[in-house]
Amino acid sequence: MTEILHILHHAFEDSIKMVPFLFVAYFVIEYIEQYSSEKMQRLMTGFGKFGPFGGAVLGCIPQCGFSAAAANFYSNKVITVGTLVAVFIATSDEAVPLLLSNPEHSGVILKLLGIKIAIAAIVGFVLDFVFKSAPDLSKTQIHAKHADCCHGEKNGGSMIFAAVKHTLGTYIFIFIISVALGAAMEWLGEERFSSIFMANNLFQPFVAALIGFIPNCAASVLLTQLYIEGTLSFGSVVAGLCTGAGVGLAVLFKENRPMKSNFSIMGIIYVVAVIAGLIF
Secondary structure (H helix, E strand, O other): OHHHHHHHHHHHHHHHOOHHHHHHHHHHHHHHHHHOHHHHHHHHOOOHHHHHHHHHHHHOOOOOHHHHHHHHHHHOOOOOHHHHHHHHHHOOOOHHHHHHOOHHHOOHHHHHHHHHHHHHHHHHHHHHHHHOOOOOHHHHHHHHOOOOOOOOOOOHHHHHHHHHHHHHHHHHHHHHHHHHHHHHHHHHOHHHHHHHOOOOOOOHHHHHHHHHOOOOHHHHHHHHHHHHHOOOOHHHHHHHHHHOOOOHHHHHHHHOOOHHHHHHHHHHHHHHHHHHHHHO
8 A cells, every 4th residue: 555655646646747847838738729729620631732731730730620630631632642641640649749848858859740740741752752642732721620620719808718628637647557557666666667668679660659659648648758758769659659649540531431541541550660769
């Protein structure tokens, strides 16, 4: 019981200090969703042959809608496969707010986003060149209206409520993961725990990239927390966050056919993520 209380106390102490930073980050994100998301989604379809670059830049913005919107756009042939993959690779879900809530790690954000944008854009352009993919611009205006997955109109009060709700939800994820990690470290020992996640092992990016495919923000929370704790290397967190497209993959599998093309897209993203992880 003493050990359990110590683990709970340590997890609470470590995670509660993140709450003010998380709230500020999520309030800014809610503001972006209300005032900019529709414009940005229209912008995503308006880059033409430079779609992969636009998708990479927009995808890295910590906002819930872009990966889902990109999947919808792609299923309707509004954007190219290169733009879709660029958005998916650039998406980081909860990683940016979490890193912002840890001031000692906030300096890595620009480095991480810069790497992901570069990888996403390069891979996107290569895919469009190889598959000679081009958007059907005649459908842009029709489907752009139905691609928004955000939460409708918000005023100042509801934005605050949404930010509080999102902050609490993420805090609960962080607390649970912190308790689980603390218990594992306490009962398994640091050496065995590190071996489970292949710390300092060349194969760690392979595992991290698989974790990133979980279509839920818990994946990016887990990956970022493991990186903050020092269990995951920078290369491995790059690999995990390159596959971490949030709900985008789930929407793609729901909306796009044939199904084998969805698995091909997953395979391409996984290979790119692992290679990036090994390089870094």
